[in-house]
Every structure is written in structure tokens, then in C-alpha cells.
Amino acid sequence: MNVSTLNVQVARKAVEAEGVCTFELVETAGQPLPAFSAGSHIDVRLPGGLTRQYSLCNDPTETHRYLIGVLREPASRGGSAAMHDVVQEGTRLEISAPKNHFPLAHDARRSLLLAGGIGITPILCMAERLAMAGADFELHYCTRSPARAAFLQRIRDAAFAPRAAFHFDDGDAAQKIDLPTLLSNPVEGTHLYVCGPKGFMDAVLGTARASGWPEARLHFEFFSAEVGPMAGDDTFEVKLASSGRTVRVAKDRSVVQALADAGVVVQTSCEQGVCGTCLTRVNDGVPDHRDVYLTPEEQAANDQFTPCCSRAKTPLLVLDL
Ligand code: FES
Numbered sequence: 001m002n003v004s005t006l007n008v009q010v011a012r013k014a015v016e017a018e019g020v021c022t023f024e025l026v027e028t029a030g031q032p033l034p035a036f037s038a039g040s041h042i043d044v045r046l047p048g049g050l051t052r053q054y055s056l057c058n059d060p061t062e063t064h065r066y067l068i069g070v071l072r073e074p075a076s077r078g079g080s081a082a083m084h085d086v087v088q089e090g091t092r093l094e095i096s097a098p099k100n101h102f103p104l105a106h107d108a109r110r111s112l113l114l115a116g117g118i119g120i121t122p123i124l125c126m127a128e129r130l131a132m133a134g135a136d137f138e139l140h141y142c143t144r145s146p147a148r149a150a151f152l153q154r155i156r157d158a159a160f161a162p163r164a165a166f167h168f169d170d171g172d173a174a175q176k177i178d179l180p181t182l183l184s185n186p187v188e189g190t191h192l193y194v195c196g197p198k199g200f201m202d203a204v205l206g207t208a209r210a211s212g213w214p215e216a217r218l219h220f221e222f223f224s225a226e227v228g229p230m231a232g233d234d235t236f237e238v239k240l241a242s243s244g245r246t247v248r249v250a251k252d253r254s255v256v257q258a259l260a261d262a263g264v265v266v267q268t269s270c271e272q273g274v275c276g277t278c279l280t281r282v283n284d285g286v287p288d289h290r291d292v293y294l295t296p297e298e299q300a301a302n303d304q305f306t307p308c309c310s311r312a313k314t315p316l317l318v319l320d321l
Contacts, residue, residue: 004097006033008066013089016069017150020118021084022057025066028092032063036098038129039122039193039221042066043096043269047086051269052079055122055195055221056098057151060129066098069150071118101276102195102221104129109189111137112182114204116196117148122221123195124151131160139164142177142200179207186213193219198292215297222274222292230290236312240264240321241283255307255317264321266307273309280305281320286313 012024027033041055058067070083087093102122104111111130115123120141130137139160143149145168155164167177183192183204192213194204201220208218233251238259240247249258256266256278269277273291287305298304307319 006095006097007092008033008095009092010087010089011065013087017152018145018148019072020069020148020150021072022067022069022150023083023087024058025068025093025095026064033066034097035063036060036066037100038104038125039102040098040100040125041102041122041221042068042098043275044068044083045094046079046082047091048078048082050079050082052083053223053270053275055102055125057121057125060125066095069118069121071150102193102219104193105191105217105219107189108191109136110187110191111135112190112192113137113139114192114194114196115139115141116194116200116204117143118150119194119196119200119221119223120149120151121195123193124155126193127155127160127164128158131158131163137163140167140177140182141165142167142169142196144169179203180211183208183211183213186211186217191217191219195221195223198222201292215295233311236314237316238307238312239316239318241318242321246316249311254309255311259307259321266321268308271308273306276306278306278308280307283318283320285315285317287311287317288313 007028008025009028010023011026014022016022036056038060041053043051043053045051054068054070056066057069058065070080072084073080104126113123113127127139146152167175192208194201201222205218205220235251237246237248238255247258247262249255256268259266266278269275273293276293281304286302288311289299289305290309291306293306
């Protein structure tokens with residue numbers, strides 16, 4: 001982490017729903033925390049060295065605490081398991097200052113907020129912000145069951161509850177979300193925000209794009225990409241534009257790892273194509289994008305990629321390094 005590192009400790013840890021814990025973080029010396037806006041996240045340096053991103057889900061006007069909600073991922077690569085098993089009340093953590101890659105559009109006349117599972121964390125913050133501003137919005141929250149729905153009571157008790165609809169996988173067919181109908185009419189001035197697991201996001205964004213929503217009115221934040229070796233991954237080379245040096249990327253190594261082996265450090269954070277920290281310009285060659293950070297248009301431009309997880313479709317990529 002860099003100069004904007006904050007030292008915090010866990011003031012309260014609570015079970016919020018099945019598989020979900022919330023952590024209330026306060027500045028270690030009792031100082032106020034930097035302000036944030038709805039949709040912001042922080043990087044959390046976990047015991048064990050991993051860094052993970054968690055959205056802030058408390059009222060953005062609060063400066064005495066940050067609240068995050070963490071789902072224990074069954075296929076955790078160590079991040080959520082460490083938060084659930086190792087981090088306790090009193091644990092001190094290093095975090096980044098809040099960053100916002102998922103801000104509300106201030107010119108929206110209406111906002112459609114869609115959350116899948118733990119994706120509710122930034123979406124809830126947005127709903128509360130919009131409600132406070134008296135803005136027009138609708139919230140749809142999809143989870144497997146009420147028991148697994150974090151912040152269910154907070155939403156039911158909120159003044160904006162009439163604007164919120166719940167969709168449970170284990171509920172009857174009538175309450176299931178009907179994306180083609182919900183997204184069928186991309187009215188001018190309406191913005192769509194979506195956060196949740198990749199399958200949910202792909203379904204929402206795919207339906208929206210097929211219904212003619214312009215990209216500028218689609219706002220999304222993925223929690224994790226499905227990174228890792230894929231069948232057919234092959235060896236390729238990357239060339240550093242500054243020195244002309246060429247580095248071979250073996251099929252079981254990432255570009256970041258291969259460069260590190262060659263003594264070239266690329267700054268990373270999530271290492272799973274989510275945060276954009278490692279974003280690197282590509283001067284020549286075609287990347288094989290595996291991230292969820294860049295938009296489809298940005299990926300199609302092929303002039304930048306995330307070397308923590310993305311690979312190459314051509315035998316050589318020339319990198320602006
Ligand atoms: S380190 Fe986060 S996208 Fe590469």
C-alpha cells in the first residue's frame with residue numbers, strides 16, 4: 001500500500017446473514033476517516049499478505065467508521081476466509097483510503113439499482129444516498145434465500161423500503177426477477193447500476209445491452225473475475241518498449257509473475273482482474289482479456305490490459321514498460 005494507507009482496527013464484527021460478516025473499522029488513534037461517496041471501496045491488507053477490495057456500506061456522511069460486509073466465498077483463495085476466521089474485534093488492519101470506481105451519475109433522472117448477493121454492499125449505500133437526496137430510484141435485491149440476504153432488515157426498515165423489491169431463489173416464481181421485462185425500456189436519463197457475482201452481472205449486463213442500453217448508462221462493479229489457467233493457455237512473449245527486452249510468459253505463469261521473475265515489478269493489488277491497479281498500455285499485439293475491470297469497448301481497443309490475469313492472442317505483446 002502507498003502513502004494513503006490508513007491504520008484501522010476492527011471495533012465490531014457481526015454476523016449479518018448466513019455466510020456474511022460485517023466489520024466496523026475505526027481509525028486506530030481515534031482520528032476521523034477520510035470522506036467517501038456512495039459506491040466507494042477500500043483495499044484491505046489481510047493477515048497473510050493478500051489485498052482485497054470491499055465496498056463501504058455505511059452512511060457516507062459518517063467519518064468515525066467504515067463498514068464493510070464480507071461473504072465467505074466457498075472457493076475463497078484465502079481473502080474472505082481470512083476475514084471470517086482470522087480477523088476479530090480488536091484486529092489492526094492496513095487499508096487504503098476510499099476509492100470510487102462505481103460512482104453515481106449526477107445527471108441521472110432515475111436510477112435502477114440491481115444487487116446480487118453480497119453485491120448489495122455498494123448498492124445499499126447508493127440507495128441510501130439517493131433516498132437522502134430525494135432522487136427517483138428502484139432497488140432490486142436478488143439472493144438465494146432471506147437467510148442469506150445481508151442487510152435485509154436495514155432495507156425493510158428504511159424509509160425507501162417501498163422502492164425495494166426482493167427476489168429470492170427459493171421463493172415462488174411470481175417474485176423472481178424478470179430481467180427482460182425490467183430492462184426492456186432504456187428510458188433516456190435512466191442509469192443502471194449492478195453489482196454481484198459474475199453470472200448475475202453477465203445476465204443483467206447482457207440483457208441490458210441486448211435491450212439497447214447505451215454503455216454510458218451502465219455502471220457496474222465486479223467482485224472477482226474467474227482467473228486462473230484455462231485450457232489452451234500457451235506460452236507467449238512480452239517485450240518492454242523502453243529497453244527492447246523480451247520476457248517469456250510460460251503457460252502456467254501470469255505476465256506479472258513472468259516480469260517479476262525477470263526483475264520487472266508491476267504494481268498489483270487484487271491480482272484477479274478487478275481493481276485495475278496493474279493496468280498497462282499495450283503498444284503492439286492483441287491481448288487475451290481476462291479481467292472484469294475494463295469495459296467491452298476498452299477491451300476491444302486492445303491498447304491496454306491487466307497483466308495480473310490477462311494473456312495474449314498473438315505470440316508477442318509489446319508493453320509500454
Ligand atoms: S491487480 Fe487488480 S486488476 Fe490486476
